[in-house]
Amino acid sequence: MESPHIAAEVRPGQFVHLKIPDLNDALLRRPFSVFKADDRRLTLLYKDIGKGTHSMTRLAPGDAVSLIGPLGTPFPRHEEGSYPVLVAGGYGMAALYLVARDQEVRGTAFFGGAADQDILCVDEFEEIGWQVIVTTVDGSLGTRGLVTDALDPWLASEKKRLRPEFFSCGPNAMLQAVAGRALENQWTAWISMDRSMGCGVGACLTCVQKVKARNGEGWAWARVCTEGPVFEAKEVVWDDDVDS
Amino acid sequence: MDLSVQIGSLRMKNPVTVASGTFGYGPEYGELIDINGLGAIVVKGIAMEPTMGNPTDRMFETESGLINAIGLPNPGFLGFVDKYMPFLRRHEVPVIVNIWGRTVEEYERIAKAFDTVDGVHALELNVSCPNIKEGSAMFGTCETSFRRVVEGVRKQTKLPLIPKLAPNVTDIRIFARAAEECGADAISLINSIPAMAIDIETRRPRIANVTGGLTGPAIKPVALKLVRDAASVVSIPVIGMGGISSAADALEFIIAGASAVAIGTANFVNPNTALAVIDGISTYFETHGLSAISELRGTLRS
Numbered sequence: 090m091e092s093p094h095i096a097a098e099v100r101p102g103q104f105v106h107l108k109i110p111d112l113n114d115a116l117l118r119r120p121f122s123v124f125k126a127d128d129r130r131l132t133l134l135y136k137d138i139g140k141g142t143h144s145m146t147r148l149a150p151g152d153a154v155s156l157i158g159p160l161g162t163p164f165p166r167h168e169e170g171s172y173p174v175l176v177a178g179g180y181g182m183a184a185l186y187l188v189a190r191d192q193e194v195r196g197t198a199f200f201g202g203a204a205d206q207d208i209l210c211v212d213e214f215e216e217i218g219w220q221v222i223v224t225t226v227d228g229s230l231g232t233r234g235l236v237t238d239a240l241d242p243w244l245a246s247e248k249k250r251l252r253p254e255f256f257s258c259g260p261n262a263m264l265q266a267v268a269g270r271a272l273e274n275q276w277t278a279w280i281s282m283d284r285s286m287g288c289g290v291g292a293c294l295t296c297v298q299k300v301k302a303r304n305g306e307g308w309a310w311a312r313v314c315t316e317g318p319v320f321e322a323k324e325v326v327w328d329d330d331v332d333s
Numbered sequence: 334m335d336l337s338v339q340i341g342s343l344r345m346k347n348p349v350t351v352a353s354g355t356f357g358y359g360p361e362y363g364e365l366i367d368i369n370g371l372g373a374i375v376v377k378g379i380a381m382e383p384t385m386g387n388p389t390d391r392m393f394e395t396e397s398g399l400i401n402a403i404g405l406p407n408p409g410f411l412g413f414v415d416k417y418m419p420f421l422r423r424h425e426v427p428v429i430v431n432i433w434g435r436t437v438e439e440y441e442r443i444a445k446a447f448d449t450v451d452g453v454h455a456l457e458l459n460v461s462c463p464n465i466k467e468g469s470a471m472f473g474t475c476e477t478s479f480r481r482v483v484e485g486v487r488k489q490t491k492l493p494l495i496p497k498l499a500p501n502v503t504d505i506r507i508f509a510r511a512a513e514e515c516g517a518d519a520i521s522l523i524n525s526i527p528a529m530a531i532d533i534e535t536r537r538p539r540i541a542n543v544t545g546g547l548t549g550p551a552i553k554p555v556a557l558k559l560v561r562d563a564a565s566v567v568s569i570p571v572i573g574m575g576g577i578s579s580a581a582d583a584l585e586f587i588i589a590g591a592s593a594v595a596i597g598t599a600n601f602v603n604p605n606t607a608l609a610v611i612d613g614i615s616t617y618f619e620t621h622g623l624s625a626i627s628e629l630r631g632t633l634r635s
Binding site for chain 2: 155288290294
C-alpha cells in the first residue's frame with residue numbers, strides 16, 4: 090500500500106488500524122502489524138480466515154483503504170552484547186520482519202505453526218541474514234512439535250556462549266512460554282500481544298492487559314494499543330482471563 | 334448562520350459533541366483531529382475514587398453495533414484533574430465531565446469536587462451505565478432514586494447539569510420531566526441498551542461481564558424515538574445520541590427535538606466523524622436556508 094506518511098514513520102512492532110472496505114455491518118477497524126515498509130509503501134501480511142480478511146482478498150491495485158497509524162509502542166533494538174532471537178507462532182512473523190531488518194546482529198528465528206501452509210516468508214528472513222528454524226505441529230515442515238520443541242534444545246546448547254534476547258509474537262500460550270524461559274534465565278524478552286481492539290488509540294479501554302503495577306504492588310491495566318502491543322515479558326501479569 | 338447551542342452557562346459553538354466513553358479524556362484523539370472544532374468534549378466517566386473496571390473480554394462486535402462492558406475504569410477525581418485537566422485547559426473546547434457514583438452521597442461528593450475546578454464547563458450525570466454492579470443503573474431506571482440523585486447533585490454545583498437517561502425504562506418521558514423538575518439544565522440520551530451475545534461452541538457469554546450495552550448504528554432508530562418522546566415533554570435542551578455516524582443521522586435527531594447531538598461509537602470507526610457531521614450540518618442549513626438550530630429543532634411534520 091502506498092502510504093508515505095505512515096511508511097516513513099513506522100517502527101518495528103507498530104500497527105495500522107484498517108477499515109476494511111465492503112464490510113459494512115462490521116463496524117470496527119482491524120489492527121494489522123506492519124510487515125514491511127520502505128519510505129513510501131507498507132506491506133501487511135494477512136490470511137483469509139474470516140469475514141474481514143476475506144473481504145480484503147477482493148482489494149485490487151488502485152483501491153483506496155483508510156488506515157490510522159502508525160500506532161502502538163514499538164520493539165526496541167536489542168541490547169549490546171545480546172543475541173537476538175525471534176519467536177513467531179501463527180502469523181506472528183508479520184510483526185517481526187522489521188525487527189529482523191533493524192537489528193545490528195543477525196540472529197536466529199523460530200517459526201512455529203500448525204502445518205506447512207502456516208509457515209510464511211522464511212525466504213525473506215533468510216535473505217537478510219537470519220537463520221530460520223521451523224516447527225509444525227503435524228510435522229509437514231521442519232521439526233514436528235511446538236516452537237518450544239525446537240527452541241529448548243537450541244537454547245540448551247547455545248546459552249553457554251551467548252545471551253539471548255527474545256522478540257516474540259504469536260498466541261498467548263506461546264508468548265507465556267517464551268516469557269517463562271526468559272524469566273528463569275534472567276534474559277530479556279519483548280512480546281507483542283494480540284487482543285481484539287476497539288478504537289486502537291487508547292480511548293475505549295477494550296484491549297487491556299494486566300501488567301505489574303508501577304508501585305510494585307499488584308497489577309494495573311495497560312492498553313495493548315497504546316502501552317503495547319509490545320511489552321517487556323517481565324511486566325506482564327498472566328492469568329486465566331487471558332485467552333490462549 | 335449560527336449553529337450555537339446554549340445549555341445553562343455553557344455555550345457550544347456548534348451542536349456536536351462526543352459521547353462519554355468513546356473519546357477518552359481528550360489526548361487520545363487530540364493527535365488525530367482538531368478537538369477545538371467540537372461543540373464540546375465529554376470525557377469518560379469519573380468517580381471520586383479510582384476504579385479498575387471489568388475483566389476482559391470487554392467488547393464484542395455485533396451486526397452494525399458493539400456490545401461493551403468496560404465497567405467505568407477511571408483514574409479518580411484527583412487522578413483526572415492532575416493528569417488530564419492541564420491538557421484540556423490548553424484547548425478552547427468546552428469540557429463536560431461525566432460523573433458517577435454508587436450512592437447519592439458519592440454523586441454529591443464528586444459533583445461538589447468538580448464545582449470549583451477551573452476549565453470544567455458542565456457535568457453530565459451518569460445514572461444509566463448498565464455495566465457496573467452497584468448503584469448507577471438503578472438511579473437511571475427507578476424514578477424515586479433518579480429524583481434523589483439529581484436533586485442532591487443540583488444542590489452541590491452551579492455548573493450546568495445534564496442527567497444522561499437510560500433507554501430501558503417503561504416511559505422515558507417520566508425521567509425527562511423528573512430531570513427538568515429537579516433542576517437539570519439539559520438531558521442527554523440515550524445511554525447504551527442492555528444486551529448480550531453468546532458463543533455457542535463454549536456456551537459462554539462473549540463478554541466477561543455477561544451482559545453489556547449495545548451501541549452503534551443498530552440502536553439509532555430506538556434512540557431517535559426516545560429522543561422524540563423525551564423532547565416532547567421538556568423545555569430544557571436535549572442532547573441526542575445513539576448510533577449517529579453522519580450529518581444525516583444528526584439532522585434526524587434535531588428534527589426529532591434534539592438541540593445538540595453526540596457522536597459515540599462512530600469515533601472508533603472514523604475519528605473525524607464529529608467534524609464531518611458539523612460540516613454536513615452547515616451544508617444542510619445553507620442548502621435549506623436555515624440560520625439557527627431552533628429553526629429545525631423539533632420540526633417533525635405529521
